[in-house]
Amino acid sequence: MARVKEDYRSLSGPEKAAILMLSLGEEHSAKLFALMDDEEIKEISQIMSGLGTISSNLVERLFVEFADQISSTGSLVGSYDSTERLLMRSLPKDRVEMIMEEIRGPAGRTMWDKLGNVNEAVLANYLKNEYPQTVAVVLAKIKADHASRVLALLPENFAMEVIMRMLRMEAVQKEVLDGVEKTLRTEFMSNLARTARRDAHELMADIFNNLDRNAENRFMSALEERNRESAERIKQLMFTFEDLVRIDAQGIQTLLRSVEKDKLAIALKGGSDAVKDLFFKNMSERAGKMLREDMEAMGPVRLRDVDQAQSAIVVMAKELAASGQIVISEGREEDELIY
Known part of the structure; x- marks a missing residue:
């Protein structure tokens, strides 16, 4: 018979994690396992299988400790700077720089993957100060659709120089490629990470x-x-659903083309009169009539459904604003429009 674990002080971190996972039940523990890598799953699973019987007192103490730790506001503060200082004590500087760049930089396994996740305007602004040959190498390594957007933002004469070099480009020597990659990592990506915090x-x-x-x-x-x-x-x-009144008429019309009509009907059920008026004013009379009929036909709706629909529309508005398709006024006097 497996022994009953009762000595809380002897438990290791992984053992505490394994007990916690067992206590949560299948539904919740499955969600947590989905967020772990294979090694973590293997380690915790092995420990779980050998735990034996866990006393209720030990489980209760574990949950109390867990609750105390996540509700504590002053125990430990982790940051990029403190992590970097810690790593510098045990690793070479170039290795630390590479690790920190991986942590801070845009997602991607390689430098070229990372560049693919950098906004084209930001990348073009950096590349316009580089040699055309360097820019040609970079654009040849990233995806064509991303390269086209970057190229379109470069000064025209400079862009033509880049195009001509790309047309004449042969196989790039590994040393040259390594040099470009190192420059991007040390100069561009590290600066980008610092400004992106x-x-x-x-x-x-x-x-x-x-x-x-x-x-x-x-x-x-x-x-x-x-x-x-x-x-x-x-x-x-x-930025909430009620803040959509800060979008001008043209922006609301753009938003209307992007939003699912059933979600809009549910969202407006819980919206203020000001937001409702804003949307209806920017719809055709026929479309507005149909939307009102849909809202009346659906009867009472759950608050949770209204929140979800409003949240989806707010996210869509933010995405359109981030891509420059609409403008969200900040309510300051200088943001007012003159007609």
């Missing part, structure tokens, strides 16, 4: 935007009690 309040505003209404109100109320200044700043940074 987000303010913590901006990140939290995005997270709050994706919470359902009840959770958002609950967390915001709790945050106001602990740190009213941070709560107010997050509120200012949040």
